[in-house]
Amino acid sequence: MSLKNHPHTEQAIFDDQEGAESILDKTWLSPPGFLGWFTHVNQRQIGFRFVVTSLIFFALGGLLALLMRLQLVQPENTLMGAEFYHQIMTMHGTTMMFFFAVPAMEGLGIYLVPLMIGTRDMSFPRLNAFGYYVYLLAGITLYLALFLGMAPNTGWFSYVPLAGIDYSPGQGVSFWTTMITFIEISALTAAVELIVTILKQRAPGMTLNRMPIFVWSILVMSFMIVFAMPTVMVGSVLLALDRTFATQFFVASGGGDPLLWQHLFWFFGHPEVYIIVVPALGIVSTVISTFCQREVFGYTAVVLSMVTIGFVSFGLWVHHMFTTGLPHLGLSFFTAASAMIAIPSGVQIFCWIATLWGSKIQFKTPMLFIMGFFAVFVIGGLTGVMAASIPFDMQAHDSYFVVAHLHYVLIGGAVLPFFAGLYYWYPKMTGAMLSERLGRWSFWLIFVGLNLTFFPMHQLGLDGMPRRVYTYLHNMGWEEINFFVTCAAFLMAFGFLLTFINTLISPYKSRAAGSNPWHADTLEWWAQSPPRNYNFRHLPVISSRTPLWQKAPLYKVTGIRADRREIIITTLLDAKPQGVCIMPSPTYWPFVLALTVGFGFLGFMFKPILFVVGFFLSFFAIVGWLWPARPWLAEKPPEDGHPVRGLQ
């Protein structure tokens, strides 16, 4: 508890009193210095770290993609061998799915959700910090494996029996199974705290139907993570047991079933796509609303569509397995379910078109990325409907057509909106505007580059080029397109590089952003840019969906103490104030716990008994983390009628 910082405050100080600002600064301080860095628990620091780290992994994943393209630039290229190619192919997919997309979206949520709902921190700040360290450790470990030549080489889906110990001896796949299980801990902790923060900490008056659409999208994403990610954890644990203890889950000769792996993996893997796309849809709605200066048309329809996408995405994993010989009735069901997801997606797109219709659109860089999203995502969606049809899938399966489709969906559906969000919220995060000129160059290079890279891949697939191959023969008719695609990939990479340069130089070159440079309507723009550690000087009371566009000033919450970390708890549906919660202070324990859990996981790969050691060490860290700090909060109200002003 933060009581430790102010052990014997005789007179309580409230945040609406004069001079409370400097006390708030001190109360919510993140300790300075290198060692202090490991104690930070404030949502702003943790969210920012998630976003920056995920962008570094995005750059690394992109570099691996360029290496792959260099290998495929001409037939029978000898730049790299099959083994190394398979390692970087696996690492590219694993990085982009597990180490970029999910943490990036969660990081954005961690940074923005408390600001958007008008609170001062996430529900479980220490858990938040723990999740970040787990993510960082998992990423560093996997990349160390790559540099040591021990990276996994079976694709980001790790199909058995290829991923079994007979066909993939050594530690490569073990690194994959262990680190995937490990990093999912990070994703799950973030999901739970996002859910609780959104449901219990919304500013008074922010009923569910006044909640910003981006917050809705993060809520849906978080629930999807809670139900999808445990399945891949179970799958990877079973695979790890098969490899380490010779259990027989996926071994046909021992009564196991390789197809079980595909069921477990894709039951997670398909929702995973929407776990990434749903928050991106939230970004799209937010940016469109701001740059049209009007509320999104059909708020309820947009929200219900996101919820529907969340539900339906769990019912179509088998469309990844059409060619595995499953019963026809089952295949038909999954075709219908796959096509059905186009309905809520379409509803959203029509709502956005209706919002854009007749408004005076400001084509700033974030809006350009959103326009790019429309074009690219719709093409990806259309080829998705094609691939959901069994006869077509039988032909196109495991060809470059599918590579083209999935990149259209993922880059169009997640990366472009994420970059729109980056340009949109960067002024809030740093206090500086990103350069418009560099932003426009970046967008056009990415947009042209990605279309020139991936559109021809449809043709490559229709011409019969299989995916996941490290080279191909002469005279297959694929040379010219592959050469062209590789050149275009570099063009796209240059576009991304411009954005990275932009983010690095803008704080020094660009103008100060001010608190609300886009004249947006959601609460994060009410805070200073960048926000203080406590987000808001006063917690707001909400009475509309667009609090910053309403003419009347915002009312505020009074009676929150400035001398300890207090936040308001509100009811689930109506956001009526229920109580005040005291938040934990900075500490090393989350970092220590991440180390002990990491020790257990990594130790398992080399000596399974070390997992047991890590397991028990973790309990010491948890007890240290939860150890109640004296003085404890007083229980009985003092005579003056203020129940909590004094401390025991």
Added chain:
Amino acid sequence: MSRNQQTANADIDVSNFSRHLNGQNAPIWWGIIGLILIELSVVSAFTVTYLYLYMQHPQWPPNDIAPPPLFIPTWSTILMLLSCVTMYLAGKSVEKNKSKGFVVYTFASVIMALLVLWIRWQQFDNFDMRWDQHVYGSLLWTISGFHFIHIVSAAIGTAAIGLFGMVGFYTKQRQIGVVVDTMYWNFVAFAWLPFYLVLYYFPRL
């Protein structure tokens, strides 16, 4: 002005609001529900995995292997469920500010869990099949081991709660730690039921 555009017409003063959040108004209560949902997904994935593999085999268990005996596991299941009662009584003691009762009931629950663990350990010795002989054995060992680890976690966590209780931390107003620990304890106890059914009854069908 539309319904969504109504404005609040006053500041809200929360200085007299409770700082002791003990039930559904405490974020940690919802956090534990989140943890339980995650674990439920894991339990479901294991159960579905068992049923999927069960359906792939005309003979289950294979090669005339006998299903594990029922008598002792049934008693350990009952013991596990009984420990929920002592945990409930521990919570009641906190509500009455009876710290001694709280400590006694908490450690009684931990001892019952240790007893369950000891019984389970004996069962591991008596399984007719190793984990690497056939997928049936893999399921038996993995699911039993998975739940075994969870009882260990719940026991250690509850022992820590008992320790905090001994230094006098828990009282009627300050009891959220006990509430959420009991929720998790109950979950661990009841999560055994689907496993008990598939591991001990399905091989007999």
